[in-house]
Amino acid sequence: MNEASESLKTTPLHSLHLELKGKMVPFAGYDMPVQYPLGILKEHQHTRAKAGLFDVSHMGQVRLTGEDPAAALESLVPGDIKGLARGRMRYTLFLNEQGGILDDLMVTNAGDHLFLVVNAARKDHDVAHMRERLKGRAEVELLDDLALMALQGPEAAAVLGRFIPEAATMKFMSYLPATFDGIPVIITRSGYTGEDGYEISCDKSDAETIARALLAEDEVEAIGLGARDSLRLEAGLCLYGHDIDETTTPVEAGLEWALSKRRREEGGFPGYAIIKDQLANGAPRRRVGLQPEGRQPAREHTDVCDADGQKIGEVTSGGFGPTASAPVAMGYVDRAHAAVGTPVQLMVRGKPLAAKVAAMPFVPQRYYRG
Amino acid sequence: MTIKYTKDHEWVRVEGDVGTVGVSDHAQHQLGDVVFVELPDVGRQLAQGKEAAVVESVKAASDVFAPVSGEVIEANAELENDPSLVNAGAETTGWFFKLRLSNPAELDGLMDEAAYKAFVEGQA
Numbered sequence: 228m229n230e231a232s233e234s235l236k237t238t239p240l241h242s243l244h245l246e247l248k249g250k251m252v253p254f255a256g257y258d259m260p261v262q263y264p265l266g267i268l269k270e271h272q273h274t275r276a277k278a279g280l281f282d283v284s285h286m287g288q289v290r291l292t293g294e295d296p297a298a299a300l301e302s303l304v305p306g307d308i309k310g311l312a313r314g315r316m317r318y319t320l321f322l323n324e325q326g327g328i329l330d331d332l333m334v335t336n337a338g339d340h341l342f343l344v345v346n347a348a349r350k351d352h353d354v355a356h357m358r359e360r361l362k363g364r365a366e367v368e369l370l371d372d373l374a375l376m377a378l379q380g381p382e383a384a385a386v387l388g389r390f391i392p393e394a395a396t397m398k399f400m401s402y403l404p405a406t407f408d409g410i411p412v413i414i415t416r417s418g419y420t421g422e423d424g425y426e427i428s429c430d431k432s433d434a435e436t437i438a439r440a441l442l443a444e445d446e447v448e449a450i451g452l453g454a455r456d457s458l459r460l461e462a463g464l465c466l467y468g469h470d471i472d473e474t475t476t477p478v479e480a481g482l483e484w485a486l487s488k489r490r491r492e493e494g495g496f497p498g499y500a501i502i503k504d505q506l507a508n509g510a511p512r513r514r515v516g517l518q519p520e521g522r523q524p525a526r527e528h529t530d531v532c533d534a535d536g537q538k539i540g541e542v543t544s545g546g547f548g549p550t551a552s553a554p555v556a557m558g559y560v561d562r563a564h565a566a567v568g569t570p571v572q573l574m575v576r577g578k579p580l581a582a583k584v585a586a587m588p589f590v591p592q593r594y595y596r597g
Numbered sequence: 598m599t600i601k602y603t604k605d606h607e608w609v610r611v612e613g614d615v616g617t618v619g620v621s622d623h624a625q626h627q628l629g630d631v632v633f634v635e636l637p638d639v640g641r642q643l644a645q646g647k648e649a650a651v652v653e654s655v656k657a658a659s660d661v662f663a664p665v666s667g668e669v670i671e672a673n674a675e676l677e678n679d680p681s682l683v684n685a686g687a688e689t690t691g692w693f694f695k696l697r698l699s700n701p702a703e704l705d706g707l708m709d710e711a712a713y714k715a716f717v718e719g720q721a
Contacts (some may be wrong), residue, residue: 267655268630453629453656523633524653524682546630547655554633575637577650 238284239374239431240438240589247449255347255551257285260451267453271549274420274458278380279450287350288373291341291357293365300334300341303360305477307495311336314402315423316415320484321353321356323501326476326505329356331467335402335415342402342413344426346467347569362568374434379424379458381593382446387414387425388458390440394425407437416595420455421462421588423595460542461548462556462588464518465532469527470514470543470557478505479559481514498591513565517556517573520584525580527574531560532572532579539564542573547588600688601664601704602713608688609664611704616665617715620652623717624689631680634673636694637656643696645666645703650693654682667696687704 235258244251260282262270265288273279293299295310300389306319316335320328330349335342345353350369357367378387388395391405397416404413410433420423429437441447457468465471471480476498478486478529483506490496519525531540545556556573562572567586572579600610606624609616625631633653643649643663672694673692676682683691698704708716 262629262658266630268632271655522677524658526658547653549655591714592600 236285238282239434240282240284240376243435243438244282244449247408249449249451252452254452257347259285259448262451262453263449264563265448267451267457268549270450270454271446271457273448274422274450274454275382275444275550276380277448278378278382278386278444279420279436279454280438280447280560281373281377281455282381282438283377283426283433284374284434285347286375287343287345287347287358288370289343289345289350289351289354289373290368290370291343291361291365292339292368292595293361293419294539296339296341297336297366299364300357301490301495303357303497304332304334305486305490305502307335307344307489308334308336308341310487313338314521316400316402316417319487320471320477320482322497322502323473324497326478326501327473328467328471328477328480329353329473331413331465331471333417333594337402337413348468351414359528372431373428374439376427376429376433376434376441377418377424378422378427378441378447379420379422380446381423383422383424384535384595386441386444386446387427388445396597397595398597403471407509408440410437412437419464420458421464421590421592421594422458423593452559457546457549460544460546460557461551462592463557463589465514475514476502476503476505476510479510479512479514483501509562512540512559512561514543514557514559515565515567515587516585516587517545517558517571517582518580518589519556519573519580521580522547522554523575523580525575525582526558529556529558530574531558533564534572536571536572536579539571547584551589557587560584599704600710601707602710602716603662603707605662607661607664609704609707610699611701614698614701615669615670615695616698618649618664619682619692620661620687621717622687625684625691627718628652628659628683630655631683634676634680634683634693636676637669638685639669639672642699643669645700653680653717656702661693664694664707665696665698667698668701669694669696671695675694
């Protein structure tokens with residue numbers, strides 16, 4: 228082990244990753260499995276066909292309490308948090324005064340508190356941001372003693388239902404405190420692969436027991452960060468720090484669906500004036516899907532050019548989609564070139580690769596709608 | 598016939614003045630699932646140690662360098678249809694291109710099979 232990896236943090240499932248012969252890489256300050264012996268391609272396909280288990284314990288789990296934590300949080304995000312029924316959750320965004328995205332997150336109304344899941348690389352920033360901006364209105368607690376796993380895929384409900392019968396009939400984007408073989412857990416019917424599935428939060432001391440029990444089921448394979456990335460890209464979902472960051476607004480990013488109706492009218496979140504204007508008049512650039520012709524992938528930072536060779540944008544995520552069985556990418560282009568079907572050129576290693584603006588997701592999302 | 602390896606994990610099998618080039622079995626394991634290979638055009642002059650091809654796995658693009666100098670005389674068209682040949686047979690059916698050696702003396706600076714094996718084990 229070299230010095231760099233000694234300074235990395237580990238999750239409660241680290242020894243299990245090593246036992247499963249995970250290929251470990253540094254990610255967001257953690258030593259994480261990028262793939263297991265199955266390989267990224269098969270891990271990806273297995274998740275779409277059956278069920279994959281992901282360690283996402285590096286992500287931040289946060290508890291927000293106070294007199295009215297929903298009202299407090301609404302001062303930082305554009306989502307309708309006050310309108311969340313108990314046990315329901317939604318995707319929202321921390322914004323800056325320019326409407327730029329500071330992070331994306333999941334917020335759950337857990338009754339006496341809000342339960343937040345934020346990105347690993349942003350959790351310290353998010354906690355500091357909330358503590359500063361919500362001072363006197365809400366208490367912010369980073370739940371360092373918890374682990375988080377995602378079980379994703381068409382067989383996820385059948386598998387988890389063997390341990391938690393009520394899991395199988397949960398609504399999409401809902402939350403349930405439950406027990407897994409007697410172990411207390413919090414489950415949500417959510418994920419980031421485009422498949423039906425769950426995230427399972429538990430005490431870190433129980434994580435390995437739960438992971439081993441799930442992996443012992445025939446349908447379940449351990450899945451690494453590599454397939455997590457290709458799955459979310461095919462599903463058209465943004466990766467923070469790549470497809471969205473402080474310089475992109477929700478309108479540019481095509482995340483209008485995360486701007487709740489009441490909040491669009493009332494405002495009261497950072498960057499509202501800019502976002503309101505972009506909603507009415509359009510943003511100068513848009514996040515779009517990009518579909519290269521042939522089999523050659525175009526990676527992040529590849530220039531996107533119009534038919535005349537003028538630069539009109541840049542790829543923010545790109546690779547090969549194992550389920551699409553084709554290269555897939557997303558990126559930003561000037562609004563004049565954002566319509567689906569627009570021919571573009573991707574400058575891969577100096578050579579133009581013919582592509583077109585494509586609809587996302589690249590594979591149909593299969594969330595459970597009951 | 599002789600096969601030689603580079604420190605960048607390419608191999609070249611030489612028959613007469615023609616070298617067949619690919620990446621080693623060790624390299625394909627490191628790369629993971631290969632989804633695309635960008636091959637050099639026939640007629641292109643390659644210089645030893647300079648970029649000759651690009652191999653794309655699911656996760657990343659990696660440069661492949663010319664193990665020796667020469668003119669490309671054939672590219673493996675099978676890889677266009679089935680890039681996974683690189684994983685299935687890195688040192689056989691998954692070859693990349695053939696070139697006509699312009700400086701066979703360059704082979705002397707490369708590793709033979711035993712030396713390459715020791716080199717890979719030393720890196721592990």
